[in-house]
Every structure is written in structure tokens, then in C-alpha cells.
Amino acid sequence: MAKTSWDQLDPSELARQQDRKLRKQIRFQLYPYSPFYRRVIEELQIQADGFMGVDDLQKLPLVDRQALSSNPEDFVLHPSRPLIQRWASGSQLTSIFFNKLLKGIDDAEGDLSNEYAAVHVLETTGTTGEPLPIKLSRRDVAVLATEGMRMLEVAGVRTGDVLLNLLEPSSAGGFWPVWLGAVALGAEQTAPGFLEPEQAAALAKKTHASVVVAIGQDALLLLEAAGEGGLPALRQLVLGPGPLGPTLRKRLAESAGPQVRIVGTYGFAEGRTLWAECLQGSGSADAGYHLSGDLQIVEMISPRERRGVRPGEPGEVVFTGLDHRGTALARYRPGDVAMGGLVPGRCRYCGRLVDRIIGPMRRSGNLIELQLGGEDLMAVDVETLADALAHPALQAWQVEVRKSEGDPRGPDELYVLFDPKGKKDPGQVAAELDRVFRTEIGFSPTQFVLSNRAKGGVVDLRPIPVEAGSVLVSAGWHEDSPRVRLWRTPNPEELGEPKQN
Numbered sequence: 001m002a003k004t005s006w007d008q009l010d011p012s013e014l015a016r017q018q019d020r021k022l023r024k025q026i027r028f029q030l031y032p033y034s035p036f037y038r039r040v041i042e043e044l045q046i047q048a049d050g051f052m053g054v055d056d057l058q059k060l061p062l063v064d065r066q067a068l069s070s071n072p073e074d075f076v077l078h079p080s081r082p083l084i085q086r087w088a089s090g091s092q093l094t095s096i097f098f099n100k101l102l103k104g105i106d107d108a109e110g111d112l113s114n115e116y117a118a119v120h121v122l123e124t125t126g127t128t129g130e131p132l133p134i135k136l137s138r139r140d141v142a143v144l145a146t147e148g149m150r151m152l153e154v155a156g157v158r159t160g161d162v163l164l165n166l167l168e169p170s171s172a173g174g175f176w177p178v179w180l181g182a183v184a185l186g187a188e189q190t191a192p193g194f195l196e197p198e199q200a201a202a203l204a205k206k207t208h209a210s211v212v213v214a215i216g217q218d219a220l221l222l223l224e225a226a227g228e229g230g231l232p233a234l235r236q237l238v239l240g241p242g243p244l245g246p247t248l249r250k251r252l253a254e255s256a257g258p259q260v261r262i263v264g265t266y267g268f269a270e271g272r273t274l275w276a277e278c279l280q281g282s283g284s285a286d287a288g289y290h291l292s293g294d295l296q297i298v299e300m301i302s303p304r305e306r307r308g309v310r311p312g313e314p315g316e317v318v319f320t321g322l323d324h325r326g327t328a329l330a331r332y333r334p335g336d337v338a339m340g341g342l343v344p345g346r347c348r349y350c351g352r353l354v355d356r357i358i359g360p361m362r363r364s365g366n367l368i369e370l371q372l373g374g375e376d377l378m379a380v381d382v383e384t385l386a387d388a389l390a391h392p393a394l395q396a397w398q399v400e401v402r403k404s405e406g407d408p409r410g411p412d413e414l415y416v417l418f419d420p421k422g423k424k425d426p427g428q429v430a431a432e433l434d435r436v437f438r439t440e441i442g443f444s445p446t447q448f449v450l451s452n453r454a455k456g457g458v459v460d461l462r463p464i465p466v467e468a469g470s471v472l473v474s475a476g477w478h479e480d481s482p483r484v485r486l487w488r489t490p491n492p493e494e495l496g497e498p499k500q501n
């Protein structure tokens with residue numbers, strides 16, 4: 001029987017594979033060989049043997065960038081001979097035994113080094129600005145090649161394509177999954193690193209590149225530099241991870257012409273790979289990035305309450321590698337929020353059966369979650385809020401989020417304090433802003449409050465005291481800066497322990 005392709009596995013079969021791989025990863029890799037996970041599993045008194053699968057994953061704590069940055073070596077698998085003898089699974093020991101028998105001790109040690117010794121280090125930037133190394137073994141590089149190849153397939157790149165890979169090898173921006181993936185796929189690839197746009201355009205013409213891989217801005221500059229006649233061989237742009245808003249996409253499409261498909265990607269260095277936007281759906285808001293369910297598990301949690309969210313609800317990405325050696329991560333939070341959440345089931349664009357992460361992607365630090373009555377939490381991006389309020393009729397504005405009647409467990413209320421320009425009718429301006437809020441953000445503020453500073457004002461315009469049970473998310477009047485002055489009342493746990501005096 002032919003092997004079922006990675007993206008066509010029946011959901012129940014995929015779930016079985018995920019359970020089995022996760023069980024193995026935790027019981028035979030993380031617990032015995034990862035100093036960090038061994039410690040947390042022992043501290044939490046979880047039975048590693050009792051780890052049956054994905055349902056047990058939430059027993060492990062969430063790990064953020066700060067924890068990884070503070071001691072990256074703590075997350076690297078370090079097997080030693082005594083640890084292997086104690087912890088390796090029966091099949092691992094049998095394979096080591098037969099390798100010794102057949103190939104001699106040196107080769108058996110060589111197999112271990114192949115599996116665990118770091119050969120490739122991705123440098124990303126940690127929370128303190130210090131480089132954060134992500135280590136890969138030879139085995140990991142092989143897995144990454146598979147992931148890269150799948151990513152290119154999702155993006156519509158085919159064997160025989162001619163790639164110009166303009167991502168930079170030194171950065172964590174996805175160069176390696178593209179490079180390795182193209183090798184695995186059998187596509188011709190030129191990867192020159194950084195080039196000026198004119199040089200890049202000349203190289204694309206000379207190589208007859210059918211696919212250009214670059215970050216969005218670089219791709220735009222290249223297309224503009226290509227000038228009249230453009231790049232006749234080009235049929236595909238694959239963009240490195242980074243914001244790909246409708247404006248940039250539109251400019252790229254105008255410069256590239258209708259014969260060129262544009263596909264975005266998402267990824268973070270700690271997860272090693274990139275995930276490509278579904279080619280068939282590319283450009284649609286719900287196209288999403290196809291995951292490899294047999295190689296990783298992505299959970300979505302509410303950034304504020306840290307509980308799982310439902311399919312399609314905005315959520316923060318939590319990543320678990322199912323097949324990692326080197327720097328091996330489980331329940332890792334890169335700090336990204338998918339505004340469209342995670343959508344399982346058959347993709348309505350391409351028919352693949354693997355989950356999709358639906359963007360746009362936002363940094364979790366830019367998001368606040370609001371519960372405006374009703375059950376549903378809503379994630380609101382501070383920048384989107386600022387955009388919605390960058391209205392020509394406004395001289396200044398301020399947004400404040402409060403808890404209803406000061407009850408920390410009660411619903412949130414969002415007030416927009418505004419100062420209209422000139423003699424604009426405040427009622428009309430408020431109605432217009434309300435319309436913008438409903439279409440751009442999806443809800444109406446609790447109240448619009450006129451804050452006419454010119455007339456001395458009815459509204460208190462002093463900065464709202466933060467100690468009054470509020471958290472300052474971001475500050476600044478629209479007039480002076482495009483950022484939002486935004487407070488919200490925190491949950492009791494966010495306030496931390498009361499100060500001991």
C-alpha cells in the first residue's frame with residue numbers, strides 16, 4: 001500500500017501518530033536528557049511514564065522566551081552513556097546493541113553523535129538582546145529539510161523550479177528551511193545573501209528565476225528595480241516571515257503582475273522551520289499557514305488566561321516539537337498571536353487535512369484581551385486600535401479600559417475619550433468612530449466621551465493613575481504620537497504578590 005502523504009493523513013490516524021510521537025519525545029528524550037524538562041517534570045511530580053499523549057501535554061508548564069533566553073543550554077538534550085543505559089527505550093537499546101555488534105563500538109557512538117551532537121546553530125535574539133542559540137543535530141537538519149520541502153510544496157514551489165533565495169543565512173529569518181527544503185525538493189537554487197535591489201533583479205533575470213524568496217520589502221524593491229519588462233520567468237514570490245499587510249501585498253501584486261502568485265510565511269527561529277500560506281487560498285484572510293501535524297503540535301491559548309481557546313478563536317501560539325534533538329522545546333510560547341486562531345479539518349482551498357494557523361499574526365505584547373460582557377474574550381491589537389482612531393476629525397483621543405464597577409472579575413468596559421477638531425459636531429464624530437470601530441475592530445466601545453480641552457473640558461484629562469488597579473499597556477496622545485493611551489484593570493494574578501512592607 002502506498003504511504004499516505006503527510007498532508008492527507010486521516011485525522012484519527014494523525015491523532016494516533018501525535019500521541020505516539022509525543023509520548024516518545026517526553027518519555028525517552030525530554031525527561032531523561034533535557035535538564036530543564038527533567039527538573040520541571042520532577043518538581044511537578046508528573047509521572048513521565050504516565051504520559052500517554054496530546055491530552056497530557058497541558059501537564060507541562062508553558063515556557064516563554066525569557067525562560068529559554070536565561071539558560072538556553074538547559075533545553076539542549078545531553079544524553080550520556082549512563083543516562084542512555086538507564087533511560088533508553090527497549091528498541092533504542094536493541095538498535096544500539098546491534099549496531100555495536102555489526103559495526104563496532106565506534107559506529108554505535110557515531111549513531112549517537114548523529115542523533116544528538118549539535119552541528120548547526122541558529123542564532124536568534126533573546127529577550128535581553130543577547131544572541132539565543134538554537135542547536136540542531138545532523139538528525140535535526142534532516143528533519144528540517146523535510147519541513148522545508150513541505151513548506152515549499154504548500155507555497156506552490158515544484159521540483160525543477162529555479163529559486164532565488166534572498167533571505168540572509170546569518171539571520172533567523174527562515175533562510176535554512178528554504179535552503180534545505182529546495183535541496184530536498186530538487187529545485188535549482190541561488191542563495192547569494194544580501195544584494196542591492198539592482199543586483200538582485202539582475203541575478204533574477206540572469207538565472208531565469210521562477211521563484212523569488214525574500215522578505216516583503218526586499219521583494220518589492222527587487223520588482224521595482226527590475227523595471228520595464230520585469231522578470232518574465234517569475235511565477236511565484238515566497239515571502240520570508242514578517243508582516244504582510246494588505247497594502248504591501250497589493251503593492252507587490254501591482255509590481256509583479258497577475259501571473260505571479262504571492263505567498264506569505266510564518267515562523268520563529270525557536271521552532272526552526274517556516275510554515276507557508278496555502279497557495280490556493282493565498283491572499284484570502286482565512287487562507288492560513290499549513291502545519292506539519294506529524295512533526296509538531298501547535299496549541300492556541302488565551303494570552304491572558306492561559307487556557308485553550310476554541311478553533312478559529314484568536315490565540316497565542318504554543319509550540320511543541322515532536323521530533324527534536326538539540327534544543328528541544330515543548331509548550332513554548334514565541335510571543336505570537338494568531339488573530340484567526342487554529343483551524344483544523346480539510347482546507348477549503350487546497351484540500352489538505354492538516355491544521356492551519358490563521359493570521360494576521362501579532363506580537364502578544366501588542367494585544368489586550370477584553371471581555372466586554374458575554375462569554376467571549378476578544379483580543380484587540382493596540383496598533384489596530386490606534387489605526388481606527390487615526391481619524392481626520394480627531395484632534396486627540398485616549399482609550400481607557402476599566403472593569404465594570406471596579407469588580408476585578410467583572411466584564412471589561414472600553415471608553416474612548418476624544419477631542420474633535422475645530423467645530424466638528426461631536427455626536428456626528430462619535431457616530432463615525434463607532435462605525436469604524438464596528439467594522440475595523442468588531443465591537444462598539446462602551447462609551448464615547450467628549451473631552452474638550454479647549455473649553456476646559458468636562459473630562460479629566462490627567463493621566464489616569466496606574467495604581468488605581470490598572471495596568472498601563474501603552475501611552476501617548478494621538479496628537480503627539482500615534483500610540484494608544486490604554487489602561488485596563490488587571491486580573492488579581494497579574495498584580496502579583498502584595499508588597500511586603
Ligand SMILES: [Zn+2]
Nearest residue numbers: 278347349350
Ligand atoms: Zn490549503
